[in-house]
Amino acid sequence: MAQPTGHTRPAGTKGEGAQPTYVAGRVGIVGLGLMGGSFAKALASAGREVYGWNRTHSVTEMAMIETIKGELTDDIIPTCELIILAGYPQVSIDWLSEMAPLVSPGAIVIDTVGVKRVICEKCGKIAEGYPWTFVGCHPMAGTQYSGFAHARANMFHNAPLVVVPPDMDDDIERVELLERLKSLLAPCGFGSFTLTTAENHDRMIAYTSQLAHVVSNAYVKSPTAQEHKGFSAGSYKDLTRVARLNAPMWTELFLDNADNLSAELGALIKNLAAYKEAIDTRDAGRLEELLAEGDRLKREAEGR
Known part of the structure; x- marks a missing residue:
């Protein structure tokens, strides 16, 4: 059977002349x-x-x-x-x-x-x-x-x-x-x-996939999430789609890419802190600046 059993089989070699059996x-x-x-x-x-x-x-x-x-x-x-x-x-x-x-x-x-x-x-x-x-x-x-x-x-x-x-x-x-x-x-x-390269893949995937899963999973931990019915539409659905996940698998993936994922989380936390400060201080100018910057960067990233 194809399940790993722990016993040892003869080692193969890279020698030329080996004939395919497939x-x-x-x-x-x-x-x-x-x-x-x-x-x-x-x-x-x-x-x-x-x-x-x-x-x-x-x-x-x-x-x-x-x-x-x-x-x-x-x-x-x-x-x-x-x-x-x-x-x-x-x-x-x-x-x-x-x-x-x-x-x-x-x-x-x-x-x-x-x-x-x-x-x-x-x-x-x-x-x-x-x-x-x-x-x-x-x-x-x-x-x-x-x-x-x-x-x-x-x-x-x-x-x-x-x-x-x-x-x-x-x-x-x-x-x-x-x-x-x-x-x-x-x-x-x-x-x-x-x-x-493997290095570039892991750096990019920490942002495009892993960070999104962490954010979505954390987002639904708000007590308000249990009361959202009748008040949610596309924005809620888009942001929470990947909150449902295979916890054992994603734990292994996150820890195998911990350095890159931690860096992305750090950048996000820093950016969120800036929004929170602008909102707490009722700084409309700063908040509008932050929102406009995010809109601009999104358009640039997508080439439009």
């Missing part, structure tokens, strides 16, 4: 939650053979009824051209560490984790001893819900996929790898592929 286009997915399930549904709907594994076996069984061809077992792993790690950060790292010897030469392993430094460092190090390639990935899509039941085949349509390519000496080989990855993921319908 079936072209076959995909293995580790973790069948919202992300993994959506990959499974998108790829299976395009006719790809998809195999999956989930810590809760009942989820795998449910996916086998309507989406995947079968369970991602030890004998199936070597037949997959693409393996997608769609679990929590540490679960993904542990699975790859245990199953690395089974991955086919020439296969591509990607992840969907929302932080990249820890994943790319650890999974990249695991991949060094084997004739397959790890590529860090982060689909910029999702909902406030979790689990296979909420996965959908069109989750990634027109969404960006952030890609952290591995260090490669040969630029042509690197381009070929990325083009092959695009082809393998074509049924998902990603709108763009953004190449970056």
